[in-house]
Amino acid sequence: LTNNTFGSSNYTNSTSDYYYDYDYYDYNEYLKAVFITDVVTYIIICIGLPLTFVAIYSLYSLVRNDHVAPIYVINLLISDLLQFCCMICDMARPESEIINNISHTIYVYSLLTSVGFMVCIALERFLLIVFPLWYRCRRTIKSTVVICVVAWALPSLHLFSLFADNFDISTIIAVVFLLLPLPLLMFFCCATLKVLSASVSILPEEKRRIVGTLVLMLLIYTLLFLPFIINVMVLGYTNDTSLINTLYFLSSVFIKLNPLANLFLYIFMKKGALDKILASVCCCRVEDVSSLENNTNREN
Numbered sequence: 194l195t196n197n198t199f200g201s202s203n204y205t206n207s208t209s210d211y212y213y214d215y216d217y218y219d220y221n222e223y224l225k226a227v228f229i230t231d232v233v234t235y236i237i238i239c240i241g242l243p244l245t246f247v248a249i250y251s252l253y254s255l256v257r258n259d260h261v262a263p264i265y266v267i268n269l270l271i272s273d274l275l276q277f278c279c280m281i282c283d284m285a286r287p288e289s290e291i292i293n294n295i296s297h298t299i300y301v302y303s304l305l306t307s308v309g310f311m312v313c314i315a316l317e318r319f320l321l322i323v324f325p326l327w328y329r330c331r332r333t334i335k336s337t338v339v340i341c342v343v344a345w346a347l348p349s350l351h352l353f354s355l356f357a358d359n360f361d362i363s364t365i366i367a368v369v370f371l372l373l374p375l376p377l378l379m380f381f382c383c384a385t386l387k388v389l390s391a392s393v394s395i396l397p398e399e400k401r402r403i404v405g406t407l408v409l410m411l412l413i414y415t416l417l418f419l420p421f422i423i424n425v426m427v428l429g430y431t432n433d434t435s436l437i438n439t440l441y442f443l444s445s446v447f448i449k450l451n452p453l454a455n456l457f458l459y460i461f462m463k464k465g466a467l468d469k470i471l472a473s474v475c476c477c478r479v480e481d482v483s484s485l486e487n488n489t490n491r492e493n
Contacts, residue, residue, distance in 0.1 A: 226442045233446055234280055241453040242277045245270050248459040255462065256334070263462050264337045265317060268344065269310040273452035275303035280449065305348035305370050307451060308418065311410045312374045313344055314458070315381040318403050322385045322392070371422045378414055382407040406461040413454045420444040 249270050252263040279300035287293060320328040351366045385407055389400050424444035428437055 223438070226438075230442055230446055231284065234284060234449055237449055237453050238277055238280055238284075241273070241456065244456050245273055245277070245452065248456055252459065252462060264334070264341060265310050265313045266458050266462055268341050269307060269314070269455055269458070272303045272306040272310065273455055275299055276307070276449075276452050279303065301351065301367070302348050304421075304448065304451075305351060305367070306345060307455070308371060308374050308414070309344040309347060310341075311414065312377050313340060315378050315407055315410055318406055319381040319385050322388050322395075322403060368422060368425055371418060371425075374414060375419075378407075378411050382411050402461045406458060409454075409457055409461065413451065417447045417451050417454060421448045 249267055252267050252270075255263045256267070279296045282292065282296040283300075287296075348370065351370060386404065389395065389403065392400075395403075420440070421444040424440040427440055
């Protein structure tokens with residue numbers, strides 16, 4: 194896919210004159226959109242990059258305790274690190290076209306890999322609840338590592354299509370890679386929730402963590418990746434410049450929020466973390482209610 198499809202800031206620099214030639218496009222609004230996108234990107238990098246390192250280190254301690262579930266989340270966060278590196282390179286505005294193309298290719302690859310590990314996490318939760326005995330007998334770190342290797346290798350099919358220099362082929366492969374997880378995530382989420390609602394052997398805390406993980410990934414995909422997919426499809430089949438630019442800026446901001454949103458998965462992997470957050474929220478609500486009652490009694 195071309196650089197402008199995946200939110201490269203160099204695209205905005207190289208094509209500014211192109212948009213300026215059109216009477217219906219407000220060049221000042223265009224520059225304002227570029228500025229806002231850059232500011233949001235800087236904020237995402239400053240907040241997300243250090244927190245991602247902390248989350249990976251913390252989850253690694255769980256893996257050493259023979260918990261295999263965090264392995265998928267760790268790999269997901271590693272793909273997020275690749276996205277952060279590409280964002281930093283993008284903000285640096287390198288003049289070399291080779292560097293831009295390499296950064297763009299790695300960014301596309303990391304996005305596809307991120308989606309793959311989202312499916313792996315949802316599948317792991319699904320098997321744990323729907324087929325618990327079968328899954329516990331076959332759940333080993335070795336088998337999990339093999340699945341991770343496959344998840345890293347599959348997106349490379351798109352990288353091979355880039356060498357063909359064919360927009361249609363690379364677009365079709367990317368769209369297929371990005372659309373396939375939607376029915377899978379919906380199926381895993383609905384099937385798991387159905388079994389959880391009838392289960393009495395699973396602790397309430399574990400239920401909240403599993404439901405939170407599945408719902409969060411479905412929200413991340415629908416809110417952040419779907420606008421990006423729509424942008425890819427529209428870019429290939431329309432010449433409406435105003436529509437392309439609107440979708441471009443919106444989808445580029447949304448997709449850059451993906452590494453930041455993935456950090457919330459850390460909450461559902463750490464036992465007790467979700468309950469602490471819910472307890473703090475409940476305490477705040479109780480304090481607000483009690484203070485309101487005290488004020489009411491004083492007035493009376």
